[in-house]
Amino acid sequence: MQDDVDFSHYLKRTGTGFIQLDLAVEGINCAGCMGKIERNLSSIPDVISARVNLTDNRLALEWKAGALDPALFIKRLAELGYRAYPFQRDDAETLESERARDLLRRLGVAAFAAMNVMMLSIPVWSGNVSDMLPEQRDFFHWLSALIVLPAAAYSAQPFLSSAFTALRARRANMDVPISIGILLALATSLIETVAHAEHAYFDAAIMLIAFLLAGRYLDQNMRRRTRAFAGNLAALKAETAAKFIGPTEIRTVPASTIKPGDVVLVRPGECCTVDGDVIEGRSEVDQSLITGETLPALVAPGSAVFAGTLVRSGTLRVRAVAASEDTLLAEISRLLDHALQARSRYLRLAERASRLYAPIVHATALLTMLGWLASGATFHDAIVTAIAVLIITCPCALGLAIPAVQTVASGVLFRSGVLLNAGDAIERMAEVNRVVFDKTGTLTLPELDVANLASIPDDVLKLAGRLALSSRHPVAAAVARAAGASEPLADIEEELGQGVRGYYQGSEVRLGRTSFCGAESLAEETLCRDPEASIVAFSRGDSKHVFAVRQRMRPDAPEVVAGLVSLGVAVEIVSGDREPAVQRTAATLGIQNWRAGVSPTDKVARVKSLTGEGYKVLMVGDGLNDAPALATAHASMSPVTATHMSQAVADAVFLGERLRPVMTAVMTSRKALRLMRQNLWLAVVYNILAVPVAIAGLVTPLIAAAAMSGSSVLVMLNALRARRGEVV
Structure with a gap:
């Protein structure tokens, strides 16, 4: 029994008094399924929340600790017609791979049967206009039945079992009208064969199943490719560590x-298991996940390393600062989950439409049959037309229209170093026409x-560096x-x-304040040239030197600012830093509008002022003082190095040292929003054109199946355009 499962191993504490559980749910196929599960469990x-990730059929639940038994969720999902069990990524991937192979096998059987039946149908079609005897025609019909009925019983199982489960739970999903159409087509063909009629529709029935399976396999394959991003990230997490x-x-x-x-030991070829500081050893480390740089970085004692980074050469001894679920890699994984569970107002619209579709589809098919009977048509013609209506109006395209785009766009953004943290972030970032940057960090x-x-x-430099190792000051660490x-x-x-002071080769050496090292005049000269720098001085006898230490500009900041302006997005800086530092940064980047010495309250006021002027503001900041402005703006982003408060408030988080993800987020969001709208219109226009044609009896069930599957494939192919290039 599922109720006997020990859930304690799968429960996670997400905050004060809250518990989270991830469940794998079988049978989720579209936005309608997502909405039904989320509404019921919420x-x-x-x-607190129930969020479905269509990409890997995962349900993320959060509730008050001690208030509920996790088995309740399994039971409630079973009542809705879904089988659920604790989610484990490795098991889920194995299961999904088996499902994909199963769909492919069923598609192969259906396609093979369809080809054989089509060959048998050729002499029947030609014989009906020549001199074929009724007995010969019946023989071909019965031979077709012997091929199609077993093939259909095997190949149509994904739709029939899903529909049966839904009906047993007293609900309807998109597989219900599909299954009714398949069964009616098979039953009508069998009845026609028994009645020695001229036509049977075994070819249409098996081709219908083949088209449906092809569409479902393509949909699942697209989801699996997007799941690979999360899977690759999860693969970076080492399960064991060599602890001293x-x-x-x-x-x-x-x-x-x-x-x-x-303290842990990380050998060449291993992924680091913790976030920490190197205390012994030197090595080249692949930190592309954190910094965005593809070239390996050289780390030595005092260097920071992160979980998931690959050690390429020497062995490192690392003192852990954060481990397990507190590492930066774990935080990125959580943000990625948010991205793949994202919701938008367009998705909510698709969910509502999908809920209404099942009764509308069934009612339309029934009224079509009754209308044809009332107009004097035979029962055969009326039922065939009703089957065509039932199939052609299936809301597959509508159910996939928005999730398909979100899945692809989330993958594109992740590869570009952007993780979504809000359901409608894509839509709001697509509307941005002004970006307000914080400066520091x-x-x-x-x-x-x-x-x-x-x-x-x-x-x-070498001597000062050896002195600096004995100081804990961040300027000395630089x-x-x-x-x-x-x-x-x-x-x-x-x-x-x-x-700090010491002796080297008989002479005293110092590193620290300018007054401590007697280098005040040198410091004044350096500050005149670089007013935003912090100064650390070095002295060895009469030899004096000063180090100008400051935060380095993100390497692509000028290019990104120019790119945003070319997109029609105005840019300004609002910073709490000193005026000379902000002015220098603004001049370097070619930004005309800037404000310095701004308090958190003033930042919020500036964002509200711009909003009042009609701007859609994207606020980009990292500090605790930026959090109120991030929450006030139309959309917001933070670097992954930002405070937890800023990350929690921001709609998206970007990785690495580069600023380009900000521009990529705007460009990709604009393209994704356009594709969402296109997909909705494709689904609507398809039904506006297809339904009247089907009601008029101008399409057969086979053509209806091809049209319905074709609309779903068209929607998915249009969604995949989000992966190609960048369009403004």
Whole structure:
């Protein structure tokens, strides 16, 4: 019994007093299924949210801790006609692969049977206009029945079982009219054969099944390709870690048992299991997931490494700062789940339309049959026309119109380093016509860098770097990184608030404040040239040098700002930083509108002012002080290095050191919104044209099946256009 499942292993705490459970749900095929499940489970008291991910048929549930038994959700889904069980990615992928192979096998049987029956139909068609004897025609009809009935019983199982499950739960899905159409076509053909009629429709029935299976296989294949993004991300998570349990003794333990402060060993060819700091060793590390750079980065003691990054050469000893579900990789995975569960007002419109379609389809088919009978048609002609109406009006295209675009667009954005955090983010970002950037940590990188490195002699840089390793100050850490230092000087003293001092080859060396090193005049000259820099001084006897340390501009910021302007999007900077620093950044990027020394309240006021002027504002910021403005703007984005508050408020999060994901988000969203509208119109126009033609009796069930499957394939192919190029 499913109720005997121990759910404790699958439950996650997502916040104070909240529990999350992911369930794999069988039988979800369209937006109508998604809406039905979400509405029903969300109505349960104490349930915070119920979100269906159509891409991998996953249901994410969140409820108040201690309020509900997880078995209740399994039972409620069973009442709705869906089988559910705890979601495990590896098991889900295996199951989906088997489903795809099963669909392909059934499609092969249906197509093979259809080809044989079509060959048998040729002499019947030609014989009806020549001299074929009734007995010969009956023989071909019965031979067709012997081929089609077993093939249909096997191939149509995905539709028949889904429809039966839905009807048993006293609901209807899109497989109900499909199954009725298949069964009526087969029954009518069998009755016609028994009655020695001139025509039977076994060829139409089996071709109908083949077309339906082809459409469903293409739909599932598209979802599987998008699921590969999440699967590849999950594959980066190492299940075990080599943990130090003594100075030299290591033990392989589950990665989930690693705690902050533990020290782990990462060997060449392994993925790091934790976010942490390198304390021993040097290596090239593939950090493309975090930084967006495809070239490997050199890490050494003091360097930060992240879970999921691949160590290519040397062995590293890493002290964990965050592990398991607290790592940056886990956060990215959660954001990706949000992206694939995204909802939009267009999807909600499609869900409502799909709910109305089942009764409308059945009523239309029944009225068509009654109308033809009333006009004097034979029962045979009336039922064949009703079957055609039943098939051609199936809402497959409408049910796929929006989810298909969202699935493809979410994949495109993820590959570009953008993870959606809100259901209607795509629609709102598509409407953006003004971008407001914060400066510090947004237009610039969060990590400090030495700006005047070219003017520092190599021997001074190396010595200063060794001194800097003994200081915990972030400015000193920037000097150590720039020098690539790995071995600190011995016998170093630190003077609180001043800097560090030591001895090298008989002379005193210092690193710290300008007054501590006697380099005030050099600092003043440097600040005149670079007013936004922080200064750290170095002295060795009478030799004085200063390091200008500041945040580095994101490498593609000028290109992105120019690109946004070319799209018709105005750009401005609103920052709490000092005026010289903001002015310099604005001048570098060619931004005319900028404001400095702005408080969080002033940022909100500026966003509201722009909104009042008719602008659709995209706010891009990373700090806690940006969160109110992010929440106020029409749309919002944060870098993955932003505070948790900013990430939670933002509609999307972007990865890496580059700013281009901001422009990509706007461009892709515009294209996706246009494709959503096109798909809705394709579905509507298809029904406006097809339904009257079917009611008029101008199409056979076979043509109806081809038209219905063709509309679904057309919608999916149109959605795939979101993967090609970037259109404004």
